[in-house]
Amino acid sequence: MSVRLHAGLVAFAALALPVGTVPALAHFQEIIPSADVLPEGGAVSVDMVFTHPVEGGPVMEMKKPAKMGVLMGGKATDLLGQLTEKPVDGKSAWSLAYELKEPGAAIFYVEPQPYWEPSEGKYIVHYSKVIVDSYASGEGWDELVGLPVEIQPLTRPTGIWAGNVFSGVVLQDGKPVPFAEIEVEFINDGTVKPPNDAFVTQVLKADANGTFTYAMPRAGWWGFAALLEGDTPMTSPEGKPVPVEDGALIWVKATDMGGK
Incomplete structure (x- = not known):
C-alpha cells in the first residue's frame, strides 16, 4: 500500500468518527496516604484527587466528599469535618x-459526590479505600468497610514488594460479583511512557467467584477499580434518567527491593 493511499484511508477513518469523539480515559478516585506502613505509628496524611493516574491528568473537579472516614478495629470514625481543600x-x-x-x-475510605461525565452519559461514584498499617502490625487488613461496592483484599495490601501479585x-x-471487570492503573511520575493507549489502563476480569489477581511490575501506588452499574439511575443535568457507574477502588503500594 502506498504512503499516499494509507494517509487517505487514515483521513477517511478520522472523518467517519462522530464529531467530538476522543479516546476514553479511565477515571480513578485517588486516596493516597503518605505511607502504607507506619513502623511506630504516628501521623499520616491522606490526599484525594479525581484524575487519570498514568497520564498524570487531566484532573477533574472533586466536590467535597459525601462521606470520609477511617475504620480501625471494627470502629468507624467520621473524618469529613477534618478535610482540607487542597486544589x-x-x-x-x-x-x-x-x-x-x-x-x-487503618482503613481510610471516601465516598465522593456523583460526578457527571457528559462524554459517557453517566454519573460516576467511586467508593475508594486504602489501608495504612500502624505499628506494622499486619492485622485487620481484610476488614470490610461495608460500602455498596467494595474490594476485599485477599493479599495483605501493605508491605508488598514490586513484582508480587495482589488478589x-x-x-x-x-x-x-462473578466476572466483574477491573481496571488497573498506577500513579505515573512521568518516567513511564506507554507505547500507545492500550498500555495506559490494564483490564482484567474476575472469575466466577468475583476473585481477581494481578502482578504489579514496578514500585509505586496501584489502583484497582471494579466498575459496576448502580441499581438506581440518576437524573442528568438535562433532566433525563441516566445510569450510574459505581466503582469499587482499592489502592496498593508496591515497594522496590532496593528501597524505592
Missing part, C-alpha cells in the same frame, strides 16, 4: 492529617 491543577481536591496511636490496620474479591451489597 490540584486548579481543580478541587482534598487532604487530611490523622494520628494513628494504636497498632492495626481481591469484588463485592456488591456484600456479595461476590
